[in-house]
Amino acid sequence: MEGASLPAARRFRVSAAWPDEETRRRAEQVKRLLDKSARAGKNIADRGIVVTVYLPIAELSVNIFIILGMGAAVGFLSGMFGVGGGFLITPLLIFYNIPPIVAVATGANQVVASSISGALSHFRRGTLDVKLGSVLLVGGLAGATAGIWVFSILRSIGQLDLVISLLYVVLLGTVGTLMLLESIRALRRAANNQPVSLRRPGQHSWVHRLPLKMRFKKSKIYLSVIPVIGLGFGIGILTSIMGVGGGFIMVPAMIYLLRIPTNVVVGTSLFQIIFVTAYTTIVQATTNYSVDIVLAFILMVAGVIGAQYGVRVGQKLRGEQLRALLALLVLAVGARLAVDLVATPADIYSVVSEGVYR
Amino acid sequence: MRALFALLFALGLAFPAAAQVLEDPPVEFPEKLEIGISTDEIAISSDFRGADLTIFGAIEGYDPALLTQRKYDIVVALEGPKDNNTVRIKERIFGIWVNRRSMTFELVPESYSLSSTRDVETIAEPAMLNGVGVGIQHIRLSPVGFLGDGSNITEFREAFRRLKESGGFYQRDPGGVQFISASLFKATVKLPASVPNGTHVVRAHLFRDGVFIAEKALPLRVMKTGIEQMISNAAYNNSLAYGAFSVFLALITGWLASVVFRKD
Numbered sequence: 001m002e003g004a005s006l007p008a009a010r011r012f013r014v015s016a017a018w019p020d021e022e023t024r025r026r027a028e029q030v031k032r033l034l035d036k037s038a039r040a041g042k043n044i045a046d047r048g049i050v051v052t053v054y055l056p057i058a059e060l061s062v063n064i065f066i067i068l069g070m071g072a073a074v075g076f077l078s079g080m081f082g083v084g085g086g087f088l089i090t091p092l093l094i095f096y097n098i099p100p101i102v103a104v105a106t107g108a109n110q111v112v113a114s115s116i117s118g119a120l121s122h123f124r125r126g127t128l129d130v131k132l133g134s135v136l137l138v139g140g141l142a143g144a145t146a147g148i149w150v151f152s153i154l155r156s157i158g159q160l161d162l163v164i165s166l167l168y169v170v171l172l173g174t175v176g177t178l179m180l181l182e183s184i185r186a187l188r189r190a191a192n193n194q195p196v197s198l199r200r201p202g203q204h205s206w207v208h209r210l211p212l213k214m215r216f217k218k219s220k221i222y223l224s225v226i227p228v229i230g231l232g233f234g235i236g237i238l239t240s241i242m243g244v245g246g247g248f249i250m251v252p253a254m255i256y257l258l259r260i261p262t263n264v265v266v267g268t269s270l271f272q273i274i275f276v277t278a279y280t281t282i283v284q285a286t287t288n289y290s291v292d293i294v295l296a297f298i299l300m301v302a303g304v305i306g307a308q309y310g311v312r313v314g315q316k317l318r319g320e321q322l323r324a325l326l327a328l329l330v331l332a333v334g335a336r337l338a339v340d341l342v343a344t345p346a347d348i349y350s351v352v353s354e355g356v357y358r
Numbered sequence: 359m360r361a362l363f364a365l366l367f368a369l370g371l372a373f374p375a376a377a378q379v380l381e382d383p384p385v386e387f388p389e390k391l392e393i394g395i396s397t398d399e400i401a402i403s404s405d406f407r408g409a410d411l412t413i414f415g416a417i418e419g420y421d422p423a424l425l426t427q428r429k430y431d432i433v434v435a436l437e438g439p440k441d442n443n444t445v446r447i448k449e450r451i452f453g454i455w456v457n458r459r460s461m462t463f464e465l466v467p468e469s470y471s472l473s474s475t476r477d478v479e480t481i482a483e484p485a486m487l488n489g490v491g492v493g494i495q496h497i498r499l500s501p502v503g504f505l506g507d508g509s510n511i512t513e514f515r516e517a518f519r520r521l522k523e524s525g526g527f528y529q530r531d532p533g534g535v536q537f538i539s540a541s542l543f544k545a546t547v548k549l550p551a552s553v554p555n556g557t558h559v560v561r562a563h564l565f566r567d568g569v570f571i572a573e574k575a576l577p578l579r580v581m582k583t584g585i586e587q588m589i590s591n592a593a594y595n596n597s598l599a600y601g602a603f604s605v606f607l608a609l610i611t612g613w614l615a616s617v618v619f620r621k622d
Contacts (some may be wrong), residue, residue: 019389054404056590059552112608117616158446158457166454278605281414285601289593293604294586300608304615341454349517354442 021131026330029316036101037334054192057292058102064086064298071110071302078114078303079310081326082266084273086111087175091168091333098295100164101155103289105284106299107243111277113244113300122267129218129264132228133271139229140276143236148283151241155288167242172334175248179327186320200258207257219264228259232272240280245273373402387571388419391564393434393502393545395576400549404584408551411436415562415574417541424566431474432535432563433492434545436578438469438527439556440503445514445521461514462502468554470494471547473534482568491569492563494519494528504517526550555582 052061078085079223086107093103122128154160210224231253235246250269254260260268285291314322393415400411413434417425443466449458474481476495486497499515522528528552535545545562557579564572582590592600596620 014465041378054586056586057593109604109608113612113615117610120613120616145461158444162456169369194370195552278608281605281608282601283600285593285604286597289597291593291601291604293589293593293600293607296604297607299610304612308615308619315373324580343455345448347443347521349520350448350522351443351445351521354444354462 016207021206023346053293053294055292057290058098058183058295067298068302071299072306075303075306076310079307080314082112084111084245084247087248090243091337101288101290102292104164104243105288106296108239108277108284109296110299110303111283111293112274112281114299114303115270116313119270122270127263128267128271132216132219133268134224134274135228136232137275140236140272141234141279143233144240144276144280147237147240148287152287162240163340169334169338172330176327176330176334179323183320183324183327190320219260223258236276239276245277247273380384389564389566389571390418391562391574392416392418393562393571393576395560395578398577399579399581401581406551407548410546411549413545413560415543417564420541429567432543433474433478433563434535434547435487435492435561436471437467437559437561438554440465440467444520463499463518466497466499469550470497471545472530473545474532474536477532481565486570490563494523494530526552536539553580553613555580572605
């Protein structure tokens with residue numbers, strides 16, 4: 001672990017007198033920015049400016065400003081928190097009545113755009129382990145293939161929408177809860193003026209006793225390929241069924257489970273994400289015809305621009321309280337999906353024609 | 359036409375075996391139906407918000423007495439391309455609504471627009487309408503595969519009709535067919551905004567005093583045009599290239615953004 005720098009967020013220390021003058025001023029700035037964009041949005045709505053655009057694959061007309069706003073907001077958050085945003089964009093699209101099958105496939109396509117700039121900069125700086133990434137990728141491509149196969153079966157028996165929603169509720173609920181607990185613990189530690197430290201439990205776990213070991217020079221570790229391929233496989237399944245990059249699971253798993261040095265973790269996970277999401281997009285397009293390029297393009301453009309502002313704000317405002325906020329947002333999205341599962345539907349019958357997707 | 363029938367009749371007498379093949383309603387009923395539309399192809403652009411299609415037609419060989427008594431009824435249907443349709447019903451399992459039972463109907467029209475001289479239900483007996491398969495309540499809905507319990511077919515059929523009608527795919531206009539002279543009529547059928555791409559069929563039915571006597575069908579191709587349709591065609595017909603292009607677009611967008619917004 002020598003030479004491994006801790007993620008910036010963990011180095012940040014919150015003083016007991018939070019919120020101090022500085023943080024309050026910055027929070028004020030963020031609030032003004034959000035107010036301004038909300039006003040702009042309201043202006044557009046008030047003037048009745050509705051530019052509809054027809055989504056050829058989703059087969060419905062949408063207000064382009066809503067899609068742009070969605071993309072920009074998720075891009076902003078993903079820039080601020082350093083996450084891909086796929087796990088937020090897909091549920092939002094579903095809330096906006098985009099068929100889940102299209103939302104998932106298009107979400108994977110959007111992740112390609114939101115991850116490429118990060119992947120490129122890590123590649124330039126050399127903070128990615130290509131060998132480790134390739135082993136992850138082997139698992140990832142296999143997982144994505146298996147996932148698409150499951151996806152097609154679920155679709156043909158009419159259970160796809162349900163499974164997507166259920167998986168999102170479980171995933172968002174778990175990740176949100178863990179993040180919230182972790183940030184509360186960190187906040188409490190900070191309040192007691194204890195240094196925030198990376199947990200370093202026992203040096204070796206069962207993971208390190210597995211056979212088929214391989215040396216990864218860049219990461220300076222000697223590790224079995226079984227858990228690496230396994231992790232890649234699981235993330236590949238998530239990418240194909242849920243339309244997420246999976247970085248928010250992969251990064252913690254690589255740090256805590258595989259003990260890969262943190263300086264190569266983000267770059268290596270982005271390497272795997274780019275290839276798996278690109279592969280998933282192509283396979284979804286050829287098997288389920290469910291990638292909506294118009295929707296994806298609007299989301300991408302808004303997303304990459306939003307992310308630039310998010311990064312700037314994120315650099316000013318960073319800390320446990322921010323992660324607690326993201327955790328609450330993740331939980332809120334999960335709760336909304338859960339409500340939709342439990343609430344009595346407007347119509348218990350549905351009809352689909354065979355030629356069309358779903 | 360009369361000469362042709364006479365000839366066929368003569369042939370029938372000459373070759374009794376062939377006569378059986380030619381035993382058709384036209385011999386029983388003198389009335390025939392003719393219809394015409396100005397085009398057999400409609401191009402629809404992406405801003406299409408629905409339109410009316412007018413069909414002209416005439417009853418030939420009618421009985422003037424019956425016509426004055428308004429005994430003739432005409433029903434014109436615009437049937438969309440056919441596909442198998444699956445109806446699913448949700449049930450609550452452990453508090454969650456889950457699709458449970460389903461039924462697939464064989465080759466039903468994706469869209470159906472009906473226009474008639476009066477409410478179809480009053481034109482003929484339900485059994486007659488079911489036999490002809492005309493009217494939203496009487497379209498043929500035959501389930502695919504084995505049915506363990508036939509009792510819930512009605513439930514699924516009703517749900518299908520209701521969903522199609524509330525979605526605007528199935529429409530009816532009692533009074534959409536008007537006589538413009540003694541035997542000449544004009545029928546207006548609606549093309550919904552979501553009209554499916556493909557070959558539709560305009561099917562006109564003639565009823566005389568509650569009895570179906572003649573039918574005439576014309577094909578009508580609905581072609582969607584514009585960039586949206588091009589994209590959709592590419593997605594279905596060249597899916598590999600389409601998928602690869604989607605990825606390429608994402609890579610370019612992400613890369614361009616990182617170049618444009620580079621700080622150093």
